[in-house]
Amino acid sequence: MKFKNLSVLGAGSWGTALAQVFSRNFDEIYVWGRDKDLIEKINSEHVNYRYLPDIILSENIKASTDINYVVERADILIVAVPTQVTRDVLQGIDVSVNIPVISASKGIEIKTLKLISEIIRETLDLPEKNIFALSGPSFAREVALGLPTAVTLAGNLETGELLQSVLNTETFRLYITDDVVGAEIGGAVKNVIAISTGASDGLGLGNNARASLITRGLYEMTKVAKVFGGRAETLYGLAGLGDLVLTATGELSRNRKFGIFLGKGFSVEKALKEVGQVVEGVKTVKALKKIQEKYDLELPISEVVYQVIYKGLSPKEAVRILMSRQPKRETF
Known part of the structure; x- marks a missing residue:
């Protein structure tokens, strides 16, 4: 697998921080969000003025309100939207079965009591081996600033080892487990x-x-x-x-x-x-x-x-x- 581009669904503090920390490892980072003004400011001024206003974002981060545009360009897709809207956000988008999808949201769907990984599997119809969960002690601001952070990446161990080697940076370290x-x-x-x-x-x-x-x-x-x-x-x-x-x-x-x-x-x-x-x-x-x-x-x-x-x-x-x-x- 070749991973040139990474896409993030969610332009909040956490989605933006992940885009920033991974920007050094990929040619292009694509971020999706609903707020048109926020997206325009990320593209024109390289700042998420609402959530991380004092952090200058890398120039290879590109934002869009077109979710299909962002998803189509992903070699790795990260889902970082609030838990209770995850199902709605993912409905109707088409993701290649070969692309690893990483949940970076933290919560349980109230109506169904399902976890994000289950929602991803249901809505995107992906094989379980391509679905991962990213979790651990990681304040968005500190991640975006490049302060040392260690987290867990949970999922298929073989693919997880590959993702670990691709996503690890000098300031963001991933440990893997199969316990999603x-x-x-x-x-x-x-x-x-x-x-x-x-x-x-x-x-x-x-x-x-x-x-x-x-x-x-x-x-x-x-x-x-x-x-x-x-x-x-x-x-x-x-x-x-x-x-x-x-x-x-x-x-x-x-x-x-x-x-x-x-x-x-x-x-x-x-x-x-x-x-x-x-x-x-x-x-x-x-x-x-x-x-x-x-x-x-x-x-x-x-x-x-x-x-x-x-x-x-x-x-x-x-x-x-x-x-x-x-x-x-x-x-x-």
Whole structure:
């Protein structure tokens, strides 16, 4: 396989950051987005003024509102659009069965409880060996700035090794695994746990509380991964623990910021407005609620996050509920 061009669906901060970091490895990078003005500015000024306004983009990055134009030019296709619109975006486009398609989105479709890799397989009718998931501790801004980052690429190991050699840069390192489910569940559920740590910080509950939520949150992530067929060991790696620690503690985390505003007494609507970008955990927790009920799982942190966002539970009361639960063993 020869990989000259790479295409990215999604002109948000993450899609743009991936285009930027991979631009040194490809002849041309094509980016699709819906916002005509944003796309024009990327082409004329080499800046994504909405999401990464102070970063000058490489000149070989070309943007378009024509999704078929972008897809047709791809030797590798990356999907980096919000989870709940992924199916709609992919419907009707024609992708060669020989092209690797990499999901860079993190979430679970609420209506179907399906992962992004499953949506890609259904909508694009691609062989499973060509579908991959990219996940791990990776703030878009730091990736775009060229700061050292290590992530997981999950999928077919043989093709994955080839992609690893093509995509690795001096600042962006990929480790491969064949556990797509584990990688995707880790990337999705950690956003919900990050909302809880943000709320804890917003309430001023201290470092002990944050560390406890991260640790017990990892346990919840592992339980969800197992019922979907993922492996616990994947959740102990970059796509699980690594991404969780970053998102639950990092200043650039949208989910943590949202949680902080909730902890400080902001309404859900005002907290979302203050963040100003998609907070994937808000939608993912609705999917987790359905998973919890379907598989009869005990997910106490995810449950109280759901109750705070959708049922009006106060963050202070959520803390009381968590701390007064019946004593039990640490693991089962």
